[in-house]
Amino acid sequence: MSCSAGVRWGVAVLVLVIAASACGVDGEWTTDAGGAPDAGGAPDAGCLGACGSHEGLVEGVRGWYLAGDALTPSDRLVIRVRDLTVAHLRATLDGADFGDLVPIGVGLGLDRALDGVPTGDHELALHADGETSPYATMHFRRSHPLYVIVSNDWDTADTTDVQLAAEDDLHGLHPALVITHLVGPYTFTDPAVSAPRVALLVDWLTRARDEHGDEIGLHIHPYCNFVEAAGLACHTTPQYAASTRGAGYTVPCTAYDEADFGTLLRTADALFMAHGLGKPTSFRAGAWILGLQTLRALEANGYVVDTSAANWRRLEEWRGVPGTTLYSTTMSIWSPIDEHSQPYYPADDDLTAPGATSIGILEAPDNGILADYVTAAEMIEMLGAVWDGGPLDSPRAYSIGYHPVSLPGQNYVRIDDTLRELDLHLATDDAGPIVYARLSDLARVWPR
Numbered sequence: 001m002s003c004s005a006g007v008r009w010g011v012a013v014l015v016l017v018i019a020a021s022a023c024g025v026d027g028e029w030t031t032d033a034g035g036a037p038d039a040g041g042a043p044d045a046g047c048l049g050a051c052g053s054h055e056g057l058v059e060g061v062r063g064w065y066l067a068g069d070a071l072t073p074s075d076r077l078v079i080r081v082r083d084l085t086v087a088h089l090r091a092t093l094d095g096a097d098f099g100d101l102v103p104i105g106v107g108l109g110l111d112r113a114l115d116g117v118p119t120g121d122h123e124l125a126l127h128a129d130g131e132t133s134p135y136a137t138m139h140f141r142r143s144h145p146l147y148v149i150v151s152n153d154w155d156t157a158d159t160t161d162v163q164l165a166a167e168d169d170l171h172g173l174h175p176a177l178v179i180t181h182l183v184g185p186y187t188f189t190d191p192a193v194s195a196p197r198v199a200l201l202v203d204w205l206t207r208a209r210d211e212h213g214d215e216i217g218l219h220i221h222p223y224c225n226f227v228e229a230a231g232l233a234c235h236t237t238p239q240y241a242a243s244t245r246g247a248g249y250t251v252p253c254t255a256y257d258e259a260d261f262g263t264l265l266r267t268a269d270a271l272f273m274a275h276g277l278g279k280p281t282s283f284r285a286g287a288w289i290l291g292l293q294t295l296r297a298l299e300a301n302g303y304v305v306d307t308s309a310a311n312w313r314r315l316e317e318w319r320g321v322p323g324t325t326l327y328s329t330t331m332s333i334w335s336p337i338d339e340h341s342q343p344y345y346p347a348d349d350d351l352t353a354p355g356a357t358s359i360g361i362l363e364a365p366d367n368g369i370l371a372d373y374v375t376a377a378e379m380i381e382m383l384g385a386v387w388d389g390g391p392l393d394s395p396r397a398y399s400i401g402y403h404p405v406s407l408p409g410q411n412y413v414r415i416d417d418t419l420r421e422l423d424l425h426l427a428t429d430d431a432g433p434i435v436y437a438r439l440s441d442l443a444r445v446w447p448r
Contacts, residue, residue: 016383030085057083058126062430065142067119069395070444072145072427072435077114079138082107084205089135090127093117098124099282100330117124119143119391143391143433149364150441151180151401151413153219153284154246157190158197163404164204166412169297171212175418176426178212180439182219188275189229200435202275209277215438217282218303219266222256229267230267234261240287241324252289252329259296261425269301283440288366290332292359299361306444307399309352309365311382314374315324336376339382341365343446345399362443368400371407376383376417392433395445 060079068074081089081101089108091098101108119142125134152167171177186368187193187201208214220226224247225233233247235255243249253261269279281304285294288310298306308331318327336352343364351363368374368382379400386398402415425432437445 025430029141042177047423054081054083054126056137057081058136061138061140063140064427064430064432065114066116066333066433066435067144068144070145070447071437071441072445074427075116075200076111077124078109078111078387080104080107080109084300086135086415090129092125092127092437097220101126105135114142117142121391124267130286131192137232140178140206141391144393144395145388145427145435145445146392146433146444147397147437147442147445148440149180149307149396149397149399149401149436149437149439150177150419151182151217151284151399151404152227152407153182153286153370153401154184154187155219155221155249156287156405157186157223159201159404163407166408167208170412170419171208174417174423176423176428176436177418177419178214178436178438179207179208180215180217180282181255182217182228182282183277183280184219184221184223185271186221186223187227188271189226190223191225198275202277205277213438215282215440216272216277216280217284217439218265218272218280219286219358220253220264220268220283221245221286222253222264223427227264227266230263232256232263239320240289240326242328250287251285253285253294254289254291256294258293258297258300261294265297265301281305282307284366287326288312289326289333290351292335292346292349295351295359295361295363297347299359303361305362305364307364307366307438307439309339309341309363309368310334311338311365311369313338314369314378314382317373335366337365339367341367343442345446345448351444354392360448362446362448364397364399364439366399366401370397371400371402371411371414374414376414378423379414380421397442397445 020044025031031137056083058079065075066072075120076180089101091101091110099112101110108140122140122142123140126136128135130331141337165166188198227234227248235251236247238255240252241250247444256264260347271282272278279302281302283298283306288308290308293307312330312334315327315330318324343362344354344402345358346363347353348357348359368379383398422434427435428432
């Protein structure tokens with residue numbers, strides 16, 4: 001069933017949304033610079049964009065300009081003045097000369113790269129000959145991007161049609177969204193999943209990749225059907241919880257040494273490529289439980305980004321649950337990780353910090369965690385820990401996600417409401433610095 005028409009999968013809930021849109025039509029400043037985050041002080045409380053008596057004659061004005069990197073190109077400042085009564089205009093940026101506008105058809109224009117212009121709040125003024133007051137002024141913000149990663153963990157071999165439809169609906173409601181699907185290789189080894197069903201899932205994933213630009217990454221819970229298909233003996237202990245989904249499901253990836261985990265990765269790669277999904281290059285360990293040996297195996301097998309570093313404090317639902325160790329284990333492994341944490345290359349001897357020598361795979365913390373454990377209000381609150389609403393002086397990343405198996409219902413509403421807030425600050429809409437990105441793309445933004 002297609003859900004692109006915009007059906008919301010779930011029940012209505014009351015969600016705290018801390019603000020509204022940043023920019024109005026044609027870059028006019030209508031409120032502050034952020035929704036949930038605080039604007040941090042606009043240069044002019046009444047205007048972000050073209051201001052003054054001639055503002056209606058100035059075209060192409062933006063309120064936000066991105067400072068580029070290897071993933072996102074830098075925005076150029078391109079404006080046009082349609083006014084036949086003025087023959088010459090000179091531009092100044094923050095009071096310094098910024099060049100003359102040149103004739104372009106009907107009117108004058110300015111096309112300038114902003115390389116070398118620092119991030120922050122700026123004022124561009126246009127000056128006519130012989131006038132003491134500016135012909136027009138423009139306030140804008142130059143910022144590095146805030147990359148938002150939306151991912152999902154395939155904990156089960158099959159994903160139902162209802163669950164797939166809910167994911168389709170997210171794309172329909174949020175056209176700029178790209179998703180990283182962290183797919184479980186047990187889809188291809190579980191005997192309970194028929195060949196026609198596998199073909200349907202592969203077709204769905206392929207369409208998500210080709211039509212929406214989604215990424216197909218890897219997620220491993222070491223189910224015995226997958227481990228044995230790789231030619232290894234399956235471990236059934238230790239377990240962080242009793243398994244309700246088959247042997248091996250709650251065994252951590254760390255139960256396998258570097259060599260054996262490399263075998264599991266190569267088996268998964270071969271299964272993905274045999275089904276036309278391509279080789280995955282992004283990864284998250286089941287239950288976020290990762291070891292240095294796991295990370296080294298990932299590096300040796302061509303993976304570029306891992307996102308197992310968990311904001312464990314937000315997994316409090318697991319705290320104190322009898323017979324489980326997930327909360328205490330993630331706390332032990334990822335103790336410094338929280339909503340402020342940003343991508344880094346782990347040290348050779350420390351998963352949680354960069355070092356003088358490092359493992360060659362980017363660790364991108366799951367700093368906003370999954371909708372199974374946090375409400376939309378909490379996800380929006382954590383966004384504020386990453387971005388205060390003002391220009392960013394370096395790229396930042398914010399990660400949220402969900403499990404397809406539990407998406408319809410409450411978790412769908414949580415994700416959808418959070419995406420609605422994020423959509424209010426998209427760079428493509430001149431509303432902020434947010435850019436949706438695939439997980440593997442982050443390795444280009446944060447090179448080793």
